[in-house]
Amino acid sequence: MMAEEGSDLASVLAEYVIAPAPADVRLTRAVQGIDHTGTATEISVVEERPLTIYLNRQEIVTAMTIGDYPEYLALGFLRNQGMLHPGDEITAIDYDEELETVVVRTAVETSYEDKLQKKTRTSGCAVGTVFGDMMEGLEGVVLPHTPVRSSWLYALAHKINRTPSLYLEAGAIHGTVLCQEDRPLVYMEDVGRHNAVDKIAGWIQSTGAEVSDKILYTTGRLTSEMVIKTAMMGIPVLVSRSGFTAWGVEIAQELGLTLIGRMRGQRFICLSGEARLIRDTDPAKVPVEAKAHRRKSAER
Numbered sequence: 001m002m003a004e005e006g007s008d009l010a011s012v013l014a015e016y017v018i019a020p021a022p023a024d025v026r027l028t029r030a031v032q033g034i035d036h037t038g039t040a041t042e043i044s045v046v047e048e049r050p051l052t053i054y055l056n057r058q059e060i061v062t063a064m065t066i067g068d069y070p071e072y073l074a075l076g077f078l079r080n081q082g083m084l085h086p087g088d089e090i091t092a093i094d095y096d097e098e099l100e101t102v103v104v105r106t107a108v109e110t111s112y113e114d115k116l117q118k119k120t121r122t123s124g125c126a127v128g129t130v131f132g133d134m135m136e137g138l139e140g141v142v143l144p145h146t147p148v149r150s151s152w153l154y155a156l157a158h159k160i161n162r163t164p165s166l167y168l169e170a171g172a173i174h175g176t177v178l179c180q181e182d183r184p185l186v187y188m189e190d191v192g193r194h195n196a197v198d199k200i201a202g203w204i205q206s207t208g209a210e211v212s213d214k215i216l217y218t219t220g221r222l223t224s225e226m227v228i229k230t231a232m233m234g235i236p237v238l239v240s241r242s243g244f245t246a247w248g249v250e251i252a253q254e255l256g257l258t259l260i261g262r263m264r265g266q267r268f269i270c271l272s273g274e275a276r277l278i279r280d281t282d283p284a285k286v287p288v289e290a291k292a293h294r295r296k297s298a299e300r
Contacts, residue, residue, distance in 0.1 A: 012159045018186045018203070022169040027066050044170040048191055054103040055083055055110055065195050069188065070095050072202030074102040079201050080229045083112055086205070138228065143236040143256055144212040151281040153239060155182035156217055157263055161289070165189060167219070176200055179215040193220035197229050204233060211235050222261050224248045231255045237276065239263055244271060265289035
């Protein structure tokens with residue numbers, strides 16, 4: 001049985017372009033403590049460090065992050081804030097680990113003083129920030145009518161929940177996965193779900209990957225911020241193990257984005273974009289999710 005599980009895990013990991021790196025010693029730290037019985041114990045906790053993002057000569061924001069993929073985080077944050085566009089020529093991305101800064105340089109000089117003066121604190125963990133009008137740039141967004149099969153959703157949940165991750169190693173972290181049909185492609189983690197999705201956006205910006213046939217899977221709540229960022233990337237389907245906020249649902253309905261939440265075992269709920277969903281699997285035939293693979297959100 002163990003050999004079969006190992007083979008299954010190896011085949012899943014082979015599908016990823018980028019998978020989590022729970023063994024990376026830079027991302028967690030061993031901390032001594034005392035448990036509820038008074039016994040000394042040691043656990044792994046996630047590292048959290050600042051990263052200041054610059055666009056050319058202008059300081060934009062300081063984000064608290066686990067420190068992996070700083071270039072993708074910077075690119076994705078700027079893209080999702082409307083400060084970078086798909087056609088912009090990026091001449092350099094300079095990351096200085098010692099100074100904890102990343103500078104994105106473009107061929108055309110930029111200036112966002114007015115935009116930076118107006119900012120909104122989001123509901124994201126680790127305090128997300130959105131600059132300017134949150135709905136800016138969504139007016140012309142038309143999402144593709146790419147179908148999504150329920151069999152893909154069940155397969156993705158099965159694979160993602162079993163993928164070795166920082167969450168399983170240390171907890172206190174969110175994950176976001178870019179998927180195509182039933183294949184997980186890019187799995188990013190961070191202390192805030194907004195950072196995780198910005199890393200995905202940065203990878204897309206950097207590689208020029210096609211997004212019209214993609215699904216975004218997240219472990220966090222389906223808030224207005226998550227819906228807006230998914231739509232800004234042009235991804236038509238957003239799925240989560242967790243629940244919804246009313247404004248997130250309202251925006252998804254206005255944009256025609258397929259929004260699926262509370263994806264736990266055999267169950268899920270679609271509150272927007274039902275027309276894309278093809279129910280090609282009998283939920284009763286889907287294996288019940290083992291408790292060992294349930295995330296905290298699945299218990300709520």
